[in-house]
Amino acid sequence: MFTGLVETIGTVSSLVPLDPSTSGGNGTSLTISDCSSILTDAALGDSISVNGTCLTVTELDSSRHRFKVGVAPETLRRTNLGGLKEGSRVNLERAVLGSTRMGGHFVQGHVDTIATIVSVTPDGNALTFRLQPREREPLRYIVEKGYITLDGASLTITRVNDEEGWFEVMLISYTQERVVMAGKTAGEGVNVEIDIVGKLVEKSVVGYFEREAQAEGGRGPAILEKIVGRLVEAKVGAMQQQQR
Known part of the structure; x- marks a missing residue:
């Protein structure tokens, strides 16, 4: 989990294709440098957001201010990480601690x-x-x-x-x-x-209406009929106002 408050900007210093026979796919190993400020408490296996993508630290070299992450083929297809090259700059953020102030919002690091x-x-x-x-x-x-x-x-x-x-x-x-x-x-x-909150709200509301519809034999719940009725009335009223 992240906050969306970028801690520092790093530089991609190396991109190496992963060996399919050992990695299970045609992914890429990224080495990101110039980021000493976020490596003071970093450890192997930590999650770091790279341009909003949650990735796992696979190698760490604090003395040279750099770390490595592996990027799977699916991630390369669904994010802009596939377009990175040596010298590209990337936003970096460590995963939040329990004491972190939430100055941004809840960010998963899962690119939509x-x-x-x-x-x-x-x-x-x-x-x-x-x-x-x-x-x-x-x-x-x-x-x-x-x-x-x-x-x-x-x-x-x-x-x-x-x-x-x-x-x-x-x-x-x-x-x-x-x-x-x-x-x-x-x-x-x-x-x-x-924002994950919108997705959760939508799923909860859809689930409620589906349950209500089943309970009423396929007929939409009364509250939904009222909402639709009000929307229709508002639309008709706006059209009438424009015609005057």
């Missing part, structure tokens, strides 16, 4: 999709990023003023357009100095993790 940066627009000393998810489905959980994790950084959603399939976040100058996304441009991809 990749979003493409559509545009970067300066707004004073801040930057507004418009992003389009690779799949439409994650948009159902993206709400204005809600949380989202981009390349491991906890950010607040400022705008959402479900019809056009994009959302926006803003990076203030302080954040720009501490995350890799600030250096990205239109066309580049970022890892996206949706």
Whole structure:
């Protein structure tokens, strides 16, 4: 578990394909350097978020300020880690402790999709990023003023357009100095993790309505009928208002 508060930015110093005969797949071993601040209490087997992806430390060299992680083929396909190269910079965060202040939000380090940066627009000393998810489905959980994790950084959603399939976040100058996304441009991809709370709420609500429908012989629960009725009334009222 992580908070989405990036602790430091590391540098990919080596990418070595793993031997399929020993690793069980065509994965990659990443060596990440220039990250001494997060290695003071690190140990083999620890979890470290690399661009928002929870990975396990397989080798540790604190004297040289670097560590290694293995990245499975599935992870390479589902995240932007497959596009890294020597010299790439990555956001890093250690797993939380029980005493950690939750300045961000609950982040699992499980990437849901990749979003493409559509545009970067300066707004004073801040930057507004418009992003389009690779799949439409994650948009159902993206709400204005809600949380989202981009390349491991906890950010607040400022705008959402479900019809056009994009959302926006803003990076203030302080954040720009501490995350890799600030250096990205239109066309580049970022890892996206949706706030787990939205998924849990949806599953609970769907489960409730399914149970109620079964109890009423397939007929929708009364509360759902009331909600639909109110939505229809509001829609009709808005249409009538526009015609006047």
